[in-house]
Amino acid sequence: MTGEAAHIDTSEAARARLGRIIAAALGEATVLSIEKLSGGAIQENYAVDVETASGRQRLVLRADAPSAIAVSHGRAQEFALLKVAHAEGMTVPQPIFFCADPTILGKPFYVMRRVAGTAAGHVIVRDDKWHGDRIALADRLGRELAILHRVRPPHPDLAFLPMPSVSPALVAIEAYRGFLDSYRLPRPALEWGLRWLERHAPPLAELVLCHRDYRTGNYMVDDSGLTGILDWEFAGWGDPHEDIGWFCAKCWRFGANAREAGGIAGRDDFLRGYSAESGRRIDPGQVRYWETMAHARWAVIALQQGERHVSGAEPSLDLALTGRRVAELEYELLLMTGP
Amino acid sequence: MDRPDAAELIAIALARFREEILPVLPADRRLAALMIANALGIAERELAAGGDDGTIAAAFATLIGETADAVPAFVADLRRGRWDDDADLHHLLLQDAKARVAIANPR
Numbered sequence: 001m002t003g004e005a006a007h008i009d010t011s012e013a014a015r016a017r018l019g020r021i022i023a024a025a026l027g028e029a030t031v032l033s034i035e036k037l038s039g040g041a042i043q044e045n046y047a048v049d050v051e052t053a054s055g056r057q058r059l060v061l062r063a064d065a066p067s068a069i070a071v072s073h074g075r076a077q078e079f080a081l082l083k084v085a086h087a088e089g090m091t092v093p094q095p096i097f098f099c100a101d102p103t104i105l106g107k108p109f110y111v112m113r114r115v116a117g118t119a120a121g122h123v124i125v126r127d128d129k130w131h132g133d134r135i136a137l138a139d140r141l142g143r144e145l146a147i148l149h150r151v152r153p154p155h156p157d158l159a160f161l162p163m164p165s166v167s168p169a170l171v172a173i174e175a176y177r178g179f180l181d182s183y184r185l186p187r188p189a190l191e192w193g194l195r196w197l198e199r200h201a202p203p204l205a206e207l208v209l210c211h212r213d214y215r216t217g218n219y220m221v222d223d224s225g226l227t228g229i230l231d232w233e234f235a236g237w238g239d240p241h242e243d244i245g246w247f248c249a250k251c252w253r254f255g256a257n258a259r260e261a262g263g264i265a266g267r268d269d270f271l272r273g274y275s276a277e278s279g280r281r282i283d284p285g286q287v288r289y290w291e292t293m294a295h296a297r298w299a300v301i302a303l304q305q306g307e308r309h310v311s312g313a314e315p316s317l318d319l320a321l322t323g324r325r326v327a328e329l330e331y332e333l334l335l336m337t338g339p
Numbered sequence: 340m341d342r343p344d345a346a347e348l349i350a351i352a353l354a355r356f357r358e359e360i361l362p363v364l365p366a367d368r369r370l371a372a373l374m375i376a377n378a379l380g381i382a383e384r385e386l387a388a389g390g391d392d393g394t395i396a397a398a399f400a401t402l403i404g405e406t407a408d409a410v411p412a413f414v415a416d417l418r419r420g421r422w423d424d425d426a427d428l429h430h431l432l433l434q435d436a437k438a439r440v441a442i443a444n445p446r
Contacts, residue, residue, distance in 0.1 A: 192422070317378060321381075327443045330436045331433070334429065334433045
């Protein structure tokens with residue numbers, strides 16, 4: 001692939017350009033290394049080490065992947081969201097700068113500080129050497145989410161986020177049906193689930209800034225606990241129960257199904273932290289609703305990711321296997337929406 | 340068809356891969372190797388099943404009709420509420436999903 005669809009330019013000349021633009025933010029800087037990080041189906045992440053007057057700095061550079069799914073924000077919007085989260089006091093990588101100029105690396109990107117640890121969900125739920133105390137981690141993640149949910153519309157830096165005029169659940173259902181209309185095959189199980197979700201949709205109520213991908217796999221932990229919450233590209237105004245449901249949904253427990261809060265701890269551990277920080281009363285029925293929605297949403301995303309491989313746009317074993325996860329998601333969705 | 344057939348070849352290649360290759364791979368290649376084994380396992384089970392969802396497809400056709408536009412019409416009806424809480428349809432969809440899970444992600 002060529003042109004702007006390809007990976008970022010990592011030539012010597014590009015490194016020199018990157019060094020100059022980093023210097024504008026951090027002072028005199030020499031790029032020591034640029035290394036592609038694994039993961040991230042929607043964007044490309046690079047570990048960038050630079051030498052500055054104050055020593056070696058470990059950074060992450062994020063740019064769009066060769067083919068991205070339509071519903072996610074671009075890097076400029078994601079950077080704005082990261083800045084808002086950081087300003088609220090959430091544990092996120094410190095945002096440094098956004099670069100819209102495609103002549104630097106071939107496409108827009110932003111740079112943030114690199115946080116230590118791992119985000120790999122299947123490792124975090126199984127290996128106790130990560131994340132310190134599980135219950136404390138769940139409590140902390142609940143508190144972090146409550147901090148995010150303090151952000152209410154309108155917000156001057158987030159004017160690009162669409163404002164739902166009906167229940168956010170109905171907005172989501174309409175979007176998923178729109179996708180299914182364009183998909184090459186009918187998906188009766190998913191249609192069944194969406195109809196159930198439509199009939200049981202909660203009304204338009206309190207709107208808060210939702211992360212919309214707040215789950216195990218999208219936060220970093222080291223042996224002391226949480227080091228950073230990642231992946232802000234789906235954030236938007238929504239129902240606070242949505243993020244809680246997504247975090248607790250069975251499809252995001254990485255097989256550790258008995259630990260209902262993201263495969264790490266009990267649901268109550270997570271909700272205790274959330275309620276203590278927010279003072280908000282959480283309706284378990286609404287959380288359950290959004291857990292059901294989580295399976296429909298993940299099924300749609302999995303179909304889209306599988307399609308990126310199937311269409312030939314981006315041949316990838318990861319994307320291909322994600323495509324085949326749709327069956328289990330549809331199965332769980334049906335179990336949750338029986339007559 | 341010549342033997343061993345596609346399913347048999349994948350099965351034996353996968354068994355060898357799991358026995359001899361996976362255990363000696365460095366840790367940073369293990370995830371990729373598990374994904375390769377996973378993909379081949381799905382292909383093996385799908386071939387072994389022989390694309391045989393005949394019973395479910397027939398039951399589905401009986402339920403929604405067999406005209407050329409039956410499926411799009413069914414989807415439109417479903418969205419309009421025509422099939423709300425229909426236990427027969429739900430049962431059939433569940434059976435179909437279960438059969439697909441048995442191929443893609445047996446537990």
